[in-house]
Amino acid sequence: MAVSCRSFAKINIGLRIGPLRDDGFHDLRTIYQTLAVHDVVKVDAGKGVGIEVFCKHPKVPTDESNTCWRVADRVLRSLKVRGKVRISIEKKLPVQGGLGAASSNAIATMFALEKALKLQLPPEERLRIAYEVGSDLPLFLVGGTVLGTGRGEQVYPLDELPVLHCVIATPEVGVSTPTAFAEWDKKLAEQPKLTGSSHSDKINKFSHSVYEWLNGSSFSPSGVPDKGWDRAEALLLDLVRAGIENDFESVVFPRYPAIREVKRVLERNGVRYASLSGSGSTVYGLFADEATATEAARKLNETGVPAQTTVTLPRSGYWKELFPSKL
Numbered sequence: 076m077a078v079s080c081r082s083f084a085k086i087n088i089g090l091r092i093g094p095l096r097d098d099g100f101h102d103l104r105t106i107y108q109t110l111a112v113h114d115v116v117k118v119d120a121g122k123g124v125g126i127e128v129f130c131k132h133p134k135v136p137t138d139e140s141n142t143c144w145r146v147a148d149r150v151l152r153s154l155k156v157r158g159k160v161r162i163s164i165e166k167k168l169p170v171q172g173g174l175g176a177a178s179s180n181a182i183a184t185m186f187a188l189e190k191a192l193k194l195q196l197p198p199e200e201r202l203r204i205a206y207e208v209g210s211d212l213p214l215f216l217v218g219g220t221v222l223g224t225g226r227g228e229q230v231y232p233l234d235e236l237p238v239l240h241c242v243i244a245t246p247e248v249g250v251s252t253p254t255a256f257a258e259w260d261k262k263l264a265e266q267p268k269l270t271g272s273s274h275s276d277k278i279n280k281f282s283h284s285v286y287e288w289l290n291g292s293s294f295s296p297s298g299v300p301d302k303g304w305d306r307a308e309a310l311l312l313d314l315v316r317a318g319i320e321n322d323f324e325s326v327v328f329p330r331y332p333a334i335r336e337v338k339r340v341l342e343r344n345g346v347r348y349a350s351l352s353g354s355g356s357t358v359y360g361l362f363a364d365e366a367t368a369t370e371a372a373r374k375l376n377e378t379g380v381p382a383q384t385t386v387t388l389p390r391s392g393y394w395k396e397l398f399p400s401k402l
């Protein structure tokens with residue numbers, strides 16, 4: 076039986092990089108937010124053995140290094156079933172763009188394969204497989220607004236944010252995540268030595284900023300927005316006030332000025348909050364209204380930067396839209 080599953084994108088609202096750990100990963104804090112844009116992953120399970128991946132995009136590997144392949148292999152082993160699994164990825168999201176597409180494709184494979192086999196993994200097994208394959212996979216087991224800690228793989232659902240208008244722009248520059256982390260380490264090594272306590276100060280400051288943001292100083296104590304603001308607009312204002320930032324910008328922008336320029340274009344065109352997503356190259360902008368977002372995307376496209384509008388996807392919508400009745 077063939078099952079199709081939507082594979083949504085994510086952005087990072089703030090990303091604070093902590094110390095390099097003994098296992099080669101960095102501690103981090105981030106807020107992940109799923110978006111309504113998606114790829115489609117189709118999984119077919121039949122008689123025989125082996126896993127095959129199909130994708131027309133030249134930059135997507137179809138061998139055992141593909142995250143979908145790696146997840147499918149683990150799901151089969153965990154469920155103790157044999158079968159021939161065919162995975163087709165219909166790419167619409169940018170590859171290596173900081174939108175978590177490969178991670179999301181892998182989780183969509185897990186969901187679709189379970190359905191195709193008419194079997195279900197226990198939640199803790201889903202989580203184990205997800206974080207074994209990559210730091211950005213577990214967030215897609217939650218969806219919506221998600222706090223990420225540890226190396227990004229420890230995920231906690233946050234309260235649903237209202238739907239926000241969003242522009243995603245992906246300049247055609249490939250940024251390697253491991254290289255961006257290495258450059259961050261190099262930058263820190265060149266700075267006066269950070270002690271363990273300054274590292275934890277930075278992490279704590281991020282937590283405070285997130286707390287401030289999500290508790291919204293623009294809201295009256297009763298939780299009702301102040302007059303004149305709707306909830307989405309108040310949140311955007313508070314996001315800027317809270318000073319939530321992505322640490323990768325300080326190493327990615329100097330190396331790729333074209334990416335920094337995308338953020339500037341958004342800032343000149345009515346964005347309320349703009350940031351690099353993950354290690355890039357996608358820069359996103361959050362807008363108070365659709366018309367301003369559409370106009371900003373048009374301006375970017377005019378300068379040759381692929382850009383599109385979308386909206387943030389709350390958790391309820393994420394789960395509802397995973398398996399559409401028609402694709």
Ligand code: C5P
Pocket residue numbers: 099100101102103208209210211225226227252253256
């Ligand atoms: O977990 P994932 O496969 O996405 O990580 C890819 C690479 O990015 C890791 O091998 C590591 O070099 C780097 N990384 C890191 N700290 C993290 C996540 C990823 O250093 N928290």
